Every structure is written in structure tokens, then in C-alpha cells.
Amino acid sequence: MEVNRVAELLHEYAGAAGLSIKAVHEALTPEMLPAGTPVPDRRRMYDLMDGKDLTRTIAHAVIDICSGLDGDPRLDEERRRTVDALFERAETAPTSVRAGVAAYGDLVEAKNRLLAVHEDLDNARQALHKSTEARNQAQTIMSTLLLVLAHQAATIGRLTGERDRLLAQVGAARPDERARPDERARLEDVERQLARVRENEDRARTTLQQAERDRDTAIVVAEEAGALVRELRQEVTRLRAMAPDPHSTPDRERGEADPLPPTDIALYDVDLAQTEITLDKAEILLEQGREAVEEAGRAIGLDPAPDLRTIPGQVIRSHPELYPNSRPVFSGTTPDNPVTGSKTARETLGLLLENNGLGGPGPIRVLDWALGRLAEKLAGNRWLMFLLATALATVLPLGVAGGMAADPGPAVWKAVVFALLSTPCMGLAWLVGFTWSEEGVPRSFQWVPPFGGIAIVIGLQLISDGSVALAFVEKVGMV
Incomplete structure (x- = not known):
């Protein structure tokens, strides 16, 4: 165990000096070894650095190489004492190697x-x-x-x-x-x-x-x-x-x-x-x-x-x-x-519903999806779009006028309601009649919106017991 510890120290010294085992071997000369001791070859040097048959002489030589020309003599001496102490312990009272403990190599x-x-x-x-x-x-x-x-x-x-x-x-x-x-x-x-x-x-x-x-x-x-x-x-x-x-x-x-x-x-x-x-x-x-x-x-x-x-x-x-x-x-x-798998089939169905607006919480998304589908159907059916717009422009203002006739009030409010409701509806019906429905609706039907508008104006005037315009002027004059 002590020799393995010496091998670990030598690797630490070489690493601190930035030297590899190959560099240490190349720097090793016969002058660093006892007379007559040959320089080990590179393969043998690797074994020595791994702790196999490592001697005190080789350890001192490696310390000198790691120190270099500008090394600290006191540090080198301390390293030698540490290494010598380990070798002496290995010679006098070596630690028994436990089973399963590997060598340093x-x-x-x-x-x-x-x-x-x-x-x-x-x-x-x-x-x-x-x-x-x-x-x-x-x-x-x-x-x-x-x-x-x-x-x-x-x-x-x-x-x-x-x-x-x-x-x-x-x-x-x-x-x-x-x-x-x-x-x-x-x-x-x-x-x-x-x-x-x-x-x-x-x-x-x-x-x-x-x-x-x-x-x-x-x-x-x-x-x-x-x-x-x-x-x-x-x-x-x-x-x-x-x-x-x-x-x-x-x-x-x-x-x-x-x-x-x-x-x-x-x-x-x-x-x-x-x-x-x-x-x-x-x-x-x-x-x-x-x-x-x-x-x-x-x-x-x-x-x-x-x-x-x-x-x-x-x-x-x-x-x-x-x-x-x-x-x-x-x-x-x-x-x-x-x-x-069946799980993926459910997930794919959920993904399809979610991307069509049905995957979110609450009935609002379902209603939004249904209205969107209805709008697509209407956009593809010019006849249906034309009839709905004409009915909206004709029935809605007449219904409002009838309600005002049942509850008489200032004629000026009748004029305001007529302007806010019937005019946009008539404009929409006119647009449908002369543009979107031109290919699918006979030309005679395209005149229904303007004639319907004239009928609405006459009906409102009759319901208001006089001219809406005169009532509006009189009301403004009173103010």
C-alpha cells in the first residue's frame, strides 16, 4: 500500500510540473541513477510509475525531473523525506493489502x-x-x-x-x-x-x-x-x-x-x-x-x-x-x-375538436363554432343570403315602428330608431342585391331592397301620425 501511495505522489508531482510519463522518461539520464544502473525503457517506466517494482532511486530521480532547473530545493527535500518515509514503512511495517484493493496501476x-x-x-x-x-x-x-x-x-x-x-x-x-x-x-x-x-x-x-x-x-x-x-x-x-x-x-x-x-x-x-x-x-x-x-x-x-x-x-x-x-x-x-393505440385515437379526436373550437371550456366556443359554420354555409348560398338580408331590412324596422305605435312617445325617438336600425339593414340588403347575388338572383328580385325601404319609410310616417321629419323639427324647436 505504501508503494502505491508513492506512485500516486509521483503522478501528482509530474502533473503539477505539466509532465507526462513519456516526458519524464525522456528526461531521465544515467547520471541520475547509481553507477551501472541502466535507464529503463519506456514500457518499464510506465510499470514503475504504476508502482510495480518501484525503487527509492527512481522516485528521487522523478522528483528531480519534476523540480526542474528552477525548482525549490526545500520543496524537493520535503518530497524526498515523504517518499523515504513511505519506503521505510514499506520495508519495516508494510500495511497488509486487503482483498479487493487494486494496485495503483x-x-x-x-x-x-x-x-x-x-x-x-x-x-x-x-x-x-x-x-x-x-x-x-x-x-x-x-x-x-x-x-x-x-x-x-x-x-x-x-x-x-x-x-x-x-x-x-x-x-x-x-x-x-x-x-x-x-x-x-x-x-x-x-x-x-x-x-x-x-x-x-x-x-x-x-x-x-x-x-x-x-x-x-x-x-x-x-x-x-x-x-x-x-x-x-x-x-x-x-x-x-x-x-x-x-x-x-x-x-x-x-x-x-x-x-x-x-x-x-x-x-x-x-x-x-x-x-x-x-x-x-x-x-x-x-x-x-x-x-x-x-x-x-x-x-x-x-x-x-x-x-x-x-x-x-x-x-x-x-x-x-x-x-x-x-x-x-x-x-x-x-x-x-x-x-x-386507442389512447392516441382519443387524443387525435380531441385535437381535431380543439382546433375547430370545440375543445375549450364552456358553451361559448361551441356557439362560436356553430355560428362560424353557419356563416360558411351562408357565404356559399347567395339565394339564402339575399333573402335573409331583405327580410332583416324589412321586418326589423317595421317591428320597432309597431312597438312605438303601441307606446306613443316623442316622434324624434322614432326617427332616431329608424335611422339607427333601418338604414344599415337596407344598406346591407342593397349590397347583397347588387353584388353578391348578381349571379344567382334574377334581376327583378334585386329591386326588392329599395322598394322595401320605400315601404318602410311610408309605414313609419303613417304610424307616427304624420311626417317623421316634421316631428323631428318640432321636437328640436321645443328644445
């Missing part, structure tokens, strides 16, 4: 091995973190693409119905009449949009399949990295019993990496250009995740070649001899598969 080897294992453990943890991030990112992209596909399917249905209606209108034209140019232009525009939406749908399906393959590959790498992390932790525990751990902080249990923050892919509401932007972002993020997974696989010794993707989701061990009881597990049959 074995301790050095274990310490170096521990450093290497810590480096491998850090690499494995980084690979686990990257592959887990890529897996979570691919899963998020898959959820987004499912929404995109749902929106595209709804858009295809709406455009198909619009196209069929236009085809019926064009085909219903009499033989001696040609279809209106605006109808044919509208039909061509709808067909062009329909082709574009179908192209986006095919692109979204292809990207979804790629995202699933990337997710399965990330699962393979994450499982392999997790197994390697557990294996290296056991190795670290074994080596710590032999050598002091250079990493003083305890090994932190990481487990699985934290999930990604929500991706920056926006969940758009079916606009064609925005859908294409969403698909572009999904493809870019998938490419970045694929590169991260390949880098993580190389870090833990996995071949990032297409073999990993031959069977999506299969766990391919780089050291199968370490896992005799393992067998290939496929993504479609695993109980906790994040896509095919």
Missing part, C-alpha cells in the same frame, strides 16, 4: 476507463435526447397533417358541389344560347382550385407517410440509446467501486427527454396558399428531424443506412448478444404504439 486504468465511459454516456444521452425530440416533433407534424387532410377533404367536397352546380347551369342553357362568360369563367376557376386542393391532399398524404417512417426510425434510435444509457450506467457503477469518480456530481437520472414545445406550424383554416405553407414547414421540420436522428444513430454506433427503415418501427440492436431475450417489435402491434 489498476486504479489508473479504471479511472481512465471511467472517463471514457462518462464520455460514451454523454453521447448516448445526447442521442436519446435528439431522437426523442425528433420522435415528438414527427408526432406533432402527423397530428397537424391529419388536420390538413380533414380540411382538404371538406374543401374538395365543397368545390365538387360548386362545380356540379355550375356544370348543371352551363348544361341547362338552351341550344340557341351560349353559356354566360362569367359562368364559364367561374367553372374554370373552381376546377382549377379543385385540382390544386387535390394536389395538396396527395402531398399531405405523402408527407404524413414520411413523418410516420421518421417517427418509427426515431423510436428505434431512442430505444437503442436508452438501452445503451442503462448499460453504461451499470458500467459506471462498477467502475466507481474501483476508482474515484472524476465527476463529483451524482449521476442525474434523466429518463426520457422532455417533449418539444409546440411546433411553430400554424393550423390554418383551409386557405390554399396557407395550406401549402404548412406543408412546406412540415417537410422542412421533418428533414431537420431526420438529420438529427441520423446523427444520433451514428453517435451510438447505429448504421443510419436505409436498413433502419426497412421495417418501420422494428428495434434493431447493434449488440444483439447483450439482449438474448429481445425480439423484433413492430409499430403496428405494440400495445403503446403512439399512432395505432
Whole structure:
């Protein structure tokens, strides 16, 4: 034990002087040794520095080399006394070596091995973190693409119905009449949009399949990295019993990496250009995740070649001899598969409802969603929009006027109510009649809003027992 302690001191002296064992050996000369004692070769020098057959003469020579030309003689003398005391104790009353206590050379080897294992453990943890991030990112992209596909399917249905209606209108034209140019232009525009939406749908399906393959590959790498992390932790525990751990902080249990923050892919509401932007972002993020997974696989010794993707989701061990009881597990049959499992089906349904406004608390979101769907239906049906606007502009002011007639009051308030309610409603009906409904409503019906407005004015004048304008002037005059 004392000789091992001398070897430790010699390593400390060399380290303080910035010298390696190779440098100490090169500085060792025959003059430093007793006459006739040859200079040991380099391999022998390594053994001596590890405490094997270490002598007092070699120890003094190493102290002189570590001191150098500018060394402190008092420090050198103190080091020699310390070394001599250990040698004397080893010669007179050596400490018995306990069973299981390794020699200094074995301790050095274990310490170096521990450093290497810590480096491998850090690499494995980084690979686990990257592959887990890529897996979570691919899963998020898959959820987004499912929404995109749902929106595209709804858009295809709406455009198909619009196209069929236009085809019926064009085909219903009499033989001696040609279809209106605006109808044919509208039909061509709808067909062009329909082709574009179908192209986006095919692109979204292809990207979804790629995202699933990337997710399965990330699962393979994450499982392999997790197994390697557990294996290296056991190795670290074994080596710590032999050598002091250079990493003083305890090994932190990481487990699985934290999930990604929500991706920056926006969940758009079916606009064609925005859908294409969403698909572009999904493809870019998938490419970045694929590169991260390949880098993580190389870090833990996995071949990032297409073999990993031959069977999506299969766990391919780089050291199968370490896992005799393992067998290939496929993504479609695993109980906790994040896509095919019933739990994911519920989560996907919840995500779809949430992104359509039904996932939030309270009935307000449900009402908002229902009104939004109603607005979409109205925007696509010009006839219904025209009739509702005309009815609103006609019935509402007449109802207010009737209520005021039942409860007589200053005519000026009747004029104010008429101006605040009937005028915007008539303007809306006029706008609908002459713009939105121009293609779908006969021209004779487009004159209903202005005639309705005239009827409302006459009705209000009759109900107010005279001219609203005169009543307003009289009221102002009284004030």
C-alpha cells in the first residue's frame, strides 16, 4: 500500500510540473541513477510509475525531473523525506493489502476507463435526447397533417358541389344560347382550385407517410440509446467501486427527454396558399428531424443506412448478444404504439375538436363554432343570403315602428330608431342585391331592397301620425 501511495505522489508531482510519463522518461539520464544502473525503457517506466517494482532511486530521480532547473530545493527535500518515509514503512511495517484493493496501476486504468465511459454516456444521452425530440416533433407534424387532410377533404367536397352546380347551369342553357362568360369563367376557376386542393391532399398524404417512417426510425434510435444509457450506467457503477469518480456530481437520472414545445406550424383554416405553407414547414421540420436522428444513430454506433427503415418501427440492436431475450417489435402491434393505440385515437379526436373550437371550456366556443359554420354555409348560398338580408331590412324596422305605435312617445325617438336600425339593414340588403347575388338572383328580385325601404319609410310616417321629419323639427324647436 505504501508503494502505491508513492506512485500516486509521483503522478501528482509530474502533473503539477505539466509532465507526462513519456516526458519524464525522456528526461531521465544515467547520471541520475547509481553507477551501472541502466535507464529503463519506456514500457518499464510506465510499470514503475504504476508502482510495480518501484525503487527509492527512481522516485528521487522523478522528483528531480519534476523540480526542474528552477525548482525549490526545500520543496524537493520535503518530497524526498515523504517518499523515504513511505519506503521505510514499506520495508519495516508494510500495511497488509486487503482483498479487493487494486494496485495503483489498476486504479489508473479504471479511472481512465471511467472517463471514457462518462464520455460514451454523454453521447448516448445526447442521442436519446435528439431522437426523442425528433420522435415528438414527427408526432406533432402527423397530428397537424391529419388536420390538413380533414380540411382538404371538406374543401374538395365543397368545390365538387360548386362545380356540379355550375356544370348543371352551363348544361341547362338552351341550344340557341351560349353559356354566360362569367359562368364559364367561374367553372374554370373552381376546377382549377379543385385540382390544386387535390394536389395538396396527395402531398399531405405523402408527407404524413414520411413523418410516420421518421417517427418509427426515431423510436428505434431512442430505444437503442436508452438501452445503451442503462448499460453504461451499470458500467459506471462498477467502475466507481474501483476508482474515484472524476465527476463529483451524482449521476442525474434523466429518463426520457422532455417533449418539444409546440411546433411553430400554424393550423390554418383551409386557405390554399396557407395550406401549402404548412406543408412546406412540415417537410422542412421533418428533414431537420431526420438529420438529427441520423446523427444520433451514428453517435451510438447505429448504421443510419436505409436498413433502419426497412421495417418501420422494428428495434434493431447493434449488440444483439447483450439482449438474448429481445425480439423484433413492430409499430403496428405494440400495445403503446403512439399512432395505432386507442389512447392516441382519443387524443387525435380531441385535437381535431380543439382546433375547430370545440375543445375549450364552456358553451361559448361551441356557439362560436356553430355560428362560424353557419356563416360558411351562408357565404356559399347567395339565394339564402339575399333573402335573409331583405327580410332583416324589412321586418326589423317595421317591428320597432309597431312597438312605438303601441307606446306613443316623442316622434324624434322614432326617427332616431329608424335611422339607427333601418338604414344599415337596407344598406346591407342593397349590397347583397347588387353584388353578391348578381349571379344567382334574377334581376327583378334585386329591386326588392329599395322598394322595401320605400315601404318602410311610408309605414313609419303613417304610424307616427304624420311626417317623421316634421316631428323631428318640432321636437328640436321645443328644445
